[in-house]
Amino acid sequence: MAFLDDLLHGISIFYLESALSIKMRYCAIIAQIDFNHAMLNTPQSVGIVSAQLAQFDTPLQCKSGAILPRYELVYETYGTLNSDRSNAILVCHALSGHHHVAGYYADDAKNIGWWDTMIGPGKPIDTGKFFVIGLNNLGGCHGSTGPSSINPESGKPYGASFPVVTVEDWVESQARLADRLGIQQFAAILGGSLGGMQALQWSLSYPERVRHVLAIATAPHLTAENIAFNDVARNAILTDPDFYGGNFYEHGVVPRRGLRLARMLGHITYLSDDAMADKFGRTLRSGKLAYNYDIEFEIESYLRYQGDKFAAYFDANTYLLMTKALDYFDPARDYGGSLDRAFAAAKADFLVISFTTDWRFSPERSRAIVSALLHNHRNVSYAEISSAHGHDSFLMQHTHYHNVMRAYLDNIAREFSA
Amino acid sequence: MNHNDLSALAAARPDFAAIAAWIPEGASVLDLGCGDGSLLRYLKDARNIRGYGVEISDGNIEACILNGVNVIQGDLESGLSGFENNAFDYVILSQTLQATRHTEPLMQEMLRVGRAGIVSFPNFGYWKNRLNVLRGNMPVSKDLPYQWYDTPNVHLCTLHDFETFCFKYKMQILDRRVMTGDSNVQLLPNLLGSTAVYRFRRAV
Numbered sequence: 001m002a003f004l005d006d007l008l009h010g011i012s013i014f015y016l017e018s019a020l021s022i023k024m025r026y027c028a029i030i031a032q033i034d035f036n037h038a039m040l041n042t043p044q045s046v047g048i049v050s051a052q053l054a055q056f057d058t059p060l061q062c063k064s065g066a067i068l069p070r071y072e073l074v075y076e077t078y079g080t081l082n083s084d085r086s087n088a089i090l091v092c093h094a095l096s097g098h099h100h101v102a103g104y105y106a107d108d109a110k111n112i113g114w115w116d117t118m119i120g121p122g123k124p125i126d127t128g129k130f131f132v133i134g135l136n137n138l139g140g141c142h143g144s145t146g147p148s149s150i151n152p153e154s155g156k157p158y159g160a161s162f163p164v165v166t167v168e169d170w171v172e173s174q175a176r177l178a179d180r181l182g183i184q185q186f187a188a189i190l191g192g193s194l195g196g197m198q199a200l201q202w203s204l205s206y207p208e209r210v211r212h213v214l215a216i217a218t219a220p221h222l223t224a225e226n227i228a229f230n231d232v233a234r235n236a237i238l239t240d241p242d243f244y245g246g247n248f249y250e251h252g253v254v255p256r257r258g259l260r261l262a263r264m265l266g267h268i269t270y271l272s273d274d275a276m277a278d279k280f281g282r283t284l285r286s287g288k289l290a291y292n293y294d295i296e297f298e299i300e301s302y303l304r305y306q307g308d309k310f311a312a313y314f315d316a317n318t319y320l321l322m323t324k325a326l327d328y329f330d331p332a333r334d335y336g337g338s339l340d341r342a343f344a345a346a347k348a349d350f351l352v353i354s355f356t357t358d359w360r361f362s363p364e365r366s367r368a369i370v371s372a373l374l375h376n377h378r379n380v381s382y383a384e385i386s387s388a389h390g391h392d393s394f395l396m397q398h399t400h401y402h403n404v405m406r407a408y409l410d411n412i413a414r415e416f417s418a
Numbered sequence: 419m420n421h422n423d424l425s426a427l428a429a430a431r432p433d434f435a436a437i438a439a440w441i442p443e444g445a446s447v448l449d450l451g452c453g454d455g456s457l458l459r460y461l462k463d464a465r466n467i468r469g470y471g472v473e474i475s476d477g478n479i480e481a482c483i484l485n486g487v488n489v490i491q492g493d494l495e496s497g498l499s500g501f502e503n504n505a506f507d508y509v510i511l512s513q514t515l516q517a518t519r520h521t522e523p524l525m526q527e528m529l530r531v532g533r534a535g536i537v538s539f540p541n542f543g544y545w546k547n548r549l550n551v552l553r554g555n556m557p558v559s560k561d562l563p564y565q566w567y568d569t570p571n572v573h574l575c576t577l578h579d580f581e582t583f584c585f586k587y588k589m590q591i592l593d594r595r596v597m598t599g600d601s602n603v604q605l606l607p608n609l610l611g612s613t614a615v616y617r618f619r620r621a622v
Contacts, residue, residue, distance in 0.1 A: 381488050386476070404479060
């Protein structure tokens, strides 16, 4: 009987082990599937990126009449250009932006692109589907030719001699970069704020070269109040004794005080009253009033910190130039003030997005764009996102905003993958 | 959308097919309170229209974009100021009339922005609704799927009420289709029809 017991025991263990092993293998397969599934659907970083430089020797005729004989543009790309070059997206930057839009650098992992929440595998601008280009605009201070670059003709920084470039000039220079990269037509061109203005201008300057325009937190032109804010910011820089008429480089100084004030003012206008109240309220740093002019309220501390941080790396001339480009943008100007007539040239489809608490580029300004597009029978969708963060909302992670972007961009991706 | 999807949608929403029957190929259409964009999608596929929807809810904005239809986020109750006079061949208010607060001004706006209007709504005069009220209860049904305390419907009407309204405000009714489920109702429509679709324009 003992033999029979051992035999039965042996057989049952054999079966148990086989069953366990099958189950474990099955579990492993399931886990692998889950893992793959998660990898495909979890938004990720584009990872390590590096900047590239394109040199242009064909003179650029600026709208102001000035001619830039040669220039360089620094740019980054993410994702892969497909075989018929139909999946390219151009991301245009706003006032203080640049070409480092997503990912991070091998030697500086903390330097994450300014729109990394929006761009990457599985993110709304999915680099698994699109070839995304970010560049630093002409006149910038992050590697493209600008006022702080050395003018090869004089061997000195351009300074005040750098032409005042416009949104139209940027679009022209971006089109040349597109030529260089072999992109005849963009699947989409997009941007927020001043970046949105460039995206809109593309649809007017090169209607055949862009299928979709995503204009976010932008305006068809600045209001008087908006220009006024820019002018106060410019005055802060222009009246700084260290500005030297724009040629401060030769004096080994930077108009730091002016730049700092300009940024502090700008920063106030990018936030909302509610967001500031929420974040800072009337909180005092030391808990009690000091009755002097040192930093007392948290908001003062925050603004000065932001101002100092910005003044440490941004070029004062670039700031002046960018604010002027904002002020000048007005496609209706050449059409007797009629935005309807200005957009008659456009052939793209549009997604227009605004944010409820954005008082610098208010929803009303976006609705004016939508109205002109409707007049011209363009395909257009418009979303007004409820967000507490004012103009800066367009840079924030916001589920509904990102869902709208994702839905629209997924439809674009279907056009070329179908 | 393939033929099967179109048929399925038409079966689920018989008013869609009724509306499509009135809209010529390639017309321009504005759909007020367009929901997830199903009707616009249907008309785009069935009639190749150039269409736009107006919606207030965030969820429906996402749904419309997913559906591949144009949608403008906005509140119908504050008027249609973003739209030009006679910008559309048809302005549609599908199963939304009864939930509008400023019903009369909105109807006027429809005929400012569009050359013709199309409205569909549940007929409160339908015999089952009348029976409910006779029994002493507010009606709850497939067409009126709400309790009295959670209904968005603030301006329910009967066919007779709607036609009186149109006469009073100088709106000319061009067509009417009355349905119960997916069958047409010819006899005693105000009593036997559960849903009505009207096509109308400004009376000249």
